[in-house]
Amino acid sequence: MRRGPRPTLKAIAKQLGVSVTTVSRALNGKAEIYGISKKTEEAVLRAAKKLRFSPDPVARGLRLNQTLSIGLLIPDIANPYFAEIAKNVEMAARRAAYSVILCDSQESTDLEVESLALLRGRKVDGLVIAPVGQSARHLEELQDGGLPVVVIDRHFPRLKLPYVVSDNYKGALDATNHLIERGHRTIACVQGLARTSPNRDRVRGYQASLKKHGIAADASLVVGSGFGEENGYVHAKLLLTKKRGITAILALSNLIALGILRALSEDGLKVPGDISIICFDDQPYCAYLNTPMTTVDQDNEQMGQIAVRLLLEQIQSPGKPGGEGIMLPTRLIERASVKRLTR
Amino acid sequence: MRRGPRPTLKAIAKQLGVSVTTVSRALNGKAEIYGISKKTEEAVLRAAKKLRFSPDPVARGLRLNQTLSIGLLIPDIANPYFAEIAKNVEMAARRAAYSVILCDSQESTDLEVESLALLRGRKVDGLVIAPVGQSARHLEELQDGGLPVVVIDRHFPRLKLPYVVSDNYKGALDATNHLIERGHRTIACVQGLARTSPNRDRVRGYQASLKKHGIAADASLVVGSGFGEENGYVHAKLLLTKKRGITAILALSNLIALGILRALSEDGLKVPGDISIICFDDQPYCAYLNTPMTTVDQDNEQMGQIAVRLLLEQIQSPGKPGGEGIMLPTRLIERASVKRLTR
DNA sequence: CAACACTACGCAATCGTTTTCGTCGGCCAA
DNA sequence: TTGGCCGACGAAAACGATTGCGTAGTGTTG
Numbered sequence: 001m002r003r004g005p006r007p008t009l010k011a012i013a014k015q016l017g018v019s020v021t022t023v024s025r026a027l028n029g030k031a032e033i034y035g036i037s038k039k040t041e042e043a044v045l046r047a048a049k050k051l052r053f054s055p056d057p058v059a060r061g062l063r064l065n066q067t068l069s070i071g072l073l074i075p076d077i078a079n080p081y082f083a084e085i086a087k088n089v090e091m092a093a094r095r096a097a098y099s100v101i102l103c104d105s106q107e108s109t110d111l112e113v114e115s116l117a118l119l120r121g122r123k124v125d126g127l128v129i130a131p132v133g134q135s136a137r138h139l140e141e142l143q144d145g146g147l148p149v150v151v152i153d154r155h156f157p158r159l160k161l162p163y164v165v166s167d168n169y170k171g172a173l174d175a176t177n178h179l180i181e182r183g184h185r186t187i188a189c190v191q192g193l194a195r196t197s198p199n200r201d202r203v204r205g206y207q208a209s210l211k212k213h214g215i216a217a218d219a220s221l222v223v224g225s226g227f228g229e230e231n232g233y234v235h236a237k238l239l240l241t242k243k244r245g246i247t248a249i250l251a252l253s254n255l256i257a258l259g260i261l262r263a264l265s266e267d268g269l270k271v272p273g274d275i276s277i278i279c280f281d282d283q284p285y286c287a288y289l290n291t292p293m294t295t296v297d298q299d300n301e302q303m304g305q306i307a308v309r310l311l312l313e314q315i316q317s318p319g320k321p322g323g324e325g326i327m328l329p330t331r332l333i334e335r336a337s338v339k340r341l342t343r
Numbered sequence: 344m345r346r347g348p349r350p351t352l353k354a355i356a357k358q359l360g361v362s363v364t365t366v367s368r369a370l371n372g373k374a375e376i377y378g379i380s381k382k383t384e385e386a387v388l389r390a391a392k393k394l395r396f397s398p399d400p401v402a403r404g405l406r407l408n409q410t411l412s413i414g415l416l417i418p419d420i421a422n423p424y425f426a427e428i429a430k431n432v433e434m435a436a437r438r439a440a441y442s443v444i445l446c447d448s449q450e451s452t453d454l455e456v457e458s459l460a461l462l463r464g465r466k467v468d469g470l471v472i473a474p475v476g477q478s479a480r481h482l483e484e485l486q487d488g489g490l491p492v493v494v495i496d497r498h499f500p501r502l503k504l505p506y507v508v509s510d511n512y513k514g515a516l517d518a519t520n521h522l523i524e525r526g527h528r529t530i531a532c533v534q535g536l537a538r539t540s541p542n543r544d545r546v547r548g549y550q551a552s553l554k555k556h557g558i559a560a561d562a563s564l565v566v567g568s569g570f571g572e573e574n575g576y577v578h579a580k581l582l583l584t585k586k587r588g589i590t591a592i593l594a595l596s597n598l599i600a601l602g603i604l605r606a607l608s609e610d611g612l613k614v615p616g617d618i619s620i621i622c623f624d625d626q627p628y629c630a631y632l633n634t635p636m637t638t639v640d641q642d643n644e645q646m647g648q649i650a651v652r653l654l655l656e657q658i659q660s661p662g663k664p665g666g667e668g669i670m671l672p673t674r675l676i677e678r679a680s681v682k683r684l685t686r
Numbered sequence: 687c688a689a690c691a692c693t694a695c696g697c698a699a700t701c702g703t704t705t706t707c708g709t710c711g712g713c714c715a716a
Numbered sequence: 717t718t719g720g721c722c723g724a725c726g727a728a729a730a731c732g733a734t735t736g737c738g739t740a741g742t743g744t745t746g
Contacts, residue, residue, distance in 0.1 A: 008732060019696045024734060034735095035694050057465055058404045059732030062701045067401065069444070069465075077433065083426035090420065090447045099465060101412070102445040104433045122400055122412075122442060229627070258631040265633075283628075284572070288601040290608075290633025351702060362726045367704060378723050402702030405731045 007051040016043055023048075027055070061123065069099040070126045070311060071119035075107045075133075081254070081281055081300060082130060085152065088304025089128055096312055098125070105132055113138045120147065126311040128152060133196040148314035150307045154197050155325065162314070163325040164307045166298040168198045171330030172205030175250055175278045175296050178332060180213045183341030184248040184276060190235050190260060191252045192227035202252050202280065221246070224256065232259025240267055247341060251279035254286075257293065272339035282333055292335035299328045350394040359386055366391075370398070404466065412442040413469045413654060414462035418450045418476075424597070424624055424643060425473060428495065431647025432471055439655055441468070448475055456481045463490065469654040471495060476539040491657035493650045497540050498668065505657070506668040507650045509641040511541045514673030515548030518593055518621045518639050521675060523556045526684030527591040527619060533578050533603060534595045535570035545595050545623065564589070567599065575602025583610055590684060594622035597629075600636065615682035625676055635678035642671045 009027075013020045018040060025034050026044035047053075061067045072089050074082045090100045101124060103115035109132050116138060119127060126148040131139060133154040142149045143160050155163035179187050189206050192199045203222060210217050221243065223235040232251060236259060239246060251257040257279035261271070269275055271291045279286075282297035306326060352370075356363045361383060368377050369387035390396075404410045415432050417425045433443050444467060446458035452475050459481060462470060469491040474482060476497040485492045486503050498506040522530055532549050535542045546565060553560050564586065566578045575594060579602060582589060594600035600622035604614070612618055614634045622629075625640035649669060 009734095010732075020733080021696060021698095021735080022694085025695095028734085035692085037694065040694080054464055056405075056732055058401060058410065059701090060734080061401045062399075062405050062703095062731090063733050063735090065701075072445070076430070077420075078423070078427045078430040080421070080423050080426065083423065083429075084421045086426075086445070087419070087421040087447055090445055091449075094446075099461065100445050102415070102429070102433055102443050103437075104430055106434075118442065121397055255627070258628055261631045265631075284598070285601055285626075285628050285632075288604045288608075288632075289628075352704095353702075363703080364705085364726060364728095365724085368725095371704085378725075380724065383724080399702050402731090403704080405701090405733095406703045406705085408731075 006056070007053045008056070009053075012044065012047050012051065012053060016040075016047055018044070027053075065123070066125055067123050068097060069101055069122070069124050070128060070308075071101050071103060071115075071122070071124040073103045073105060073112065073115050073119070073127065073129045073131075075105050075112075075130055077102065077104045080283055081298070082153075085130070085300045085304045088301050089308055092305045092308035096308070098308075098312075107132055109135050109138075116142075126150075126315050128307050128311060130154065131156075133193065145318070148311055148318070150311045150314075152303055152307050156197065162310050164303050164310065165198070165325070165327060166303070166330050167327045168201035168330070169205040169208070171280065171296040171298070171332075172202040172250065172252075173209045174205075174330070174332050175280075176206045176209035177212075178294075178334075179248045179250070179276065179278065179338060180209060180215070182276075182338055185215060186218075186221070186243075186245045187248045187250060188221045188223070188239050188243070188246050189250045189252065190232055190239075190256050191222060191224040192231070192256065194225060199252060206250055224252070227253040227255060229255040229259040229262075232256035233263050234259070236260040236263035237267075240264075240269075246275065248276040248278070248338070251277060254279055254281040254283055254295075261289075271337050276338040278332075278338060286333075287335060291337050294335045294337045295333050297331045297333050299331070302328050349399070350396045351399070352396075355387065355390050355394065355396060359383075359390055361387070370396075408466070409468055410466050411440060412444055412465070412467050413471060413651075414444050414446060414458075414465070414467040416446045416448060416455065416458050416462065416470065416472045416474075418448050418455075418473055420445065420447045423626055424641070425496075428473070428643045428647045431644050432651055435648045435651035439651070441651075441655075450475055452478050452481075459485075469493075469658050471650050471654060473497065474499075476536065488661070491654055491661070493654045493657075495646055495650045499540065505653050507646050507653065508541070508668070508670060509646070509673050510670045511544035511673070512548040512551070514623065514639040514641070514675075515545040515593065515595075516552045517548075517673070517675050518623075519549045519552035520555075521637075521677075522591045522593070522619065522621065522681060523552060523558070525619075525681055528558060529561075529564070529586075529588045530591045530593060531564045531566070531582050531586070531589050532593045532595065533575055533582075533599050534565060534567040535574070535599065537568060542595060549593055567595070570596040570598060572598040572602040572605075575599035576606050577602070579603040579606035583607075583612075589618065591619040591621070591681070594620060597622055597624040597626055597638075604632075615680050619681040621675075621681060629676075630678060634680050637678045637680045638676050640674045640676050642674070645671050 009020045009023045013023045022036060023044050026036055026041045027048055031041040070093055076082055093100050105112040105115055112132050128150050130153040136156040136159055139159055149161050151161050151163040155165050191203055207217050224231050249260055251260055264275060271277055278294045280296045282295040286293040286295050352363045352366045356366045366387050369379055369384045370391055374384040413436055420426055420429060436443050448455040448458055455475050471493050473496040479499040479502055482502055492504055494504050494506040498508050534546055550560050567574050592603055594603055614620055621637045623639045625638040629636040629638050
């Protein structure tokens with residue numbers, strides 16, 4: 001269909017015997033402002049339609065210093081949680097005529113820094129970042145407002161950048177309450193990366209619930225050091241051998257839960273018969289595990305959409321003091337992995 | 344750090360008292376060709392380093408008609424299978440200094456067409472497409488070689504575009520052989536979208552295995568009409584009520600398998616005690632299901648990397664008759680969802 | 687009839703690079 | 717002395733779109 005090179009303003013201008021200026025103005029709806037006759041305007045519009053003209057975004061970008069694209073920086077796009085966020089970011093951006101340039105930092109701060117430079121170099125109009133979360137040094141220089149940025153999933157309290165995160169505190173609080181209300185008293189918590197904000201908030205929520213119910217916090221029940229599966233496996237194993245009387249485990253990520261399941265299965269323990277489990281981050285398969293898993297669902301759909309909305313607001317009205325930050329509610333999805341204890 | 348506007352060629356030129364031309368040539372390593380003295384060259388290089396100069400890709404793109412970006416068009420980036428492919432495409436592209444513009448067609452051919460236009464409009468240097476697969480009309484016009492393209496996952500035999508797909512035929516053949524060798528004779532197949540190439544090839548593989556072992560093909564054992572979970576659930580239900588003697592099911596996608604598990608669980612049937620299952624598309628959680636699932640693993644890591652390699656080859660040497668297509672081997676991962684029958 | 691306003695446009699600069707032609711001075715050979 | 721050649725660079729034209737100033741022509745008014 002589309003034969004040869006794409007049409008340019010010049011082509012249309014020559015065909016109609018008018019100047020490039022006039023064509024540009026007519027196509028940009030500025031005919032009235034610049035006093036272009038209806039006749040000419042319509043002729044231009046018709047010609048443009050016939051030739052399927054669309055302005056070259058590269059040339060446009062050079063002149064206007066605006067690319068109609070945003071950068072999306074994700075620590076691991078293969079993680080279904082982030083993949084879903086990416087999907088919603090893409091959809092929301094597309095609706096606003098923006099394209100998404102995807103960068104995967106592979107959970108490496110170095111690659112995150114490199115990607116940031118790359119995206120700036122490409123002159124994206126804005127940035128949605130799910131930071132690795134171990135360091136914020138390189139993010140600080142984004143604060144000056146040169147480039148609109150929204151941070152998602154993990155945030156840094158000291159950073160003055162708008163963010164969208166889950167209410168991790170409340171999520172963990174609810175989950176722990178749920179366990180305690182069903183008679184559990186000795187509840188372990190297998191955590192992820194200790195120095196990240198979601199992890200800190202979740203542990204705080206867990207501890208707050210215990211305190212509220214008058215249960216003494218046992219520091220040795222909070223273990224783990226990563227959001228991956230191996231971490232869940234190892235620490236479940238250790239917990240099972242070293243601690244007595246654990247009736248429930250709160251897993252601070254999905255993969256951690258899978259690791260715990262593996263450990264339990266090896267030891268012949270049943271869920272929820274022997275041990276109850278709640279984990280963060282609902283996934284499509286959670287309902288189809290042999291024991292459907294009770295989970296703390298994060299609204300990553302909203303997270304992606306809101307992030308883009310905040311970003312576009314910044315882009316459209318620069319200089320405004322970018323929002324403070326938004327916390328999305330979590331939702332406890334009850335399935336079958338928690339047993340009601342009767343003593 | 345980076346204060347004010349980024350440095351330009353002109354800035355460097357003025358500072359050194361040379362022309363923009365000279366700066367450009369020195370920076371592009373063409374000093375010798377154009378006879379620029381070592382002295383000048385080094386001065387330019389030093390100044391560029393000091394100012395942290397990097398050429399504006401937008402301006403460069405306008406002049407060179409090349410954007411150093413590729414488009415990645417995926418039917419559903421939230422699907423972990425595609426997310427993993429996307430990750431590998433991004434990594435491979437980055438290694439070659441290309442950026443990835445992500446488009447999600449949401450399994451809609453209309454959106455696929457729209458995205459294609461958008462990516463062409465953005466003048467990407469190449470395209471990696473996992474087509475929705477229902478229609479190829481809009482892909483035909485990509486054949487003329489104007490824009491380098493590689494098709495992945497699903498392909499169209501009549502389309503003269505290089506592709507990278509799994510050996511779906513062999514994967515299904517192996518899986519069915521595996522079942523038959525363990526004594527199964529009445530094997531159902533719950534398929535996905537019937538008109539897509541992976542589905543066709545898998546069904547052919549399934550049928551070939553039956554034939555090889557002298558088992559009459561029963562057309563009513565091949566059911567289903569989509570790769571989603573609901574399809575698996577519904578057709579498993581129907582199979583269980585209408586057909587007798589089924590001892591194994593081959594699920595042509597991961598989500599289908601989840602649906603089947605749900606149906607079986609509702610009917611109180613155990614895997615593999617009552618029914619054996621093998622499904623396509625290994626996922627991280629497959630090993631952690633209560634009955635770890637035997638799967639046909641596709642090498643989506645390779646798929647992404649090879650796709651990018653093929654694409655870059657086309658980009659770097661245009662006019663060459665883009666490769667024929669590549670089939671990646673699948674791998675049967677044995678876990679515990681298949682029972683050995685003894686009669 | 688000169689001054690002015692208004693209509694309907696066009697010229698040319700601009701964005702930052704790359705690249706096609708030069709140019710200019712010096713040196714050497716004829 | 718002059719022609720040729722080489723070393724070392726520069727001017728300017730692209731690439732395609734946008735935009736700050738014009739400005740030619742027509743009509744109106746004092």
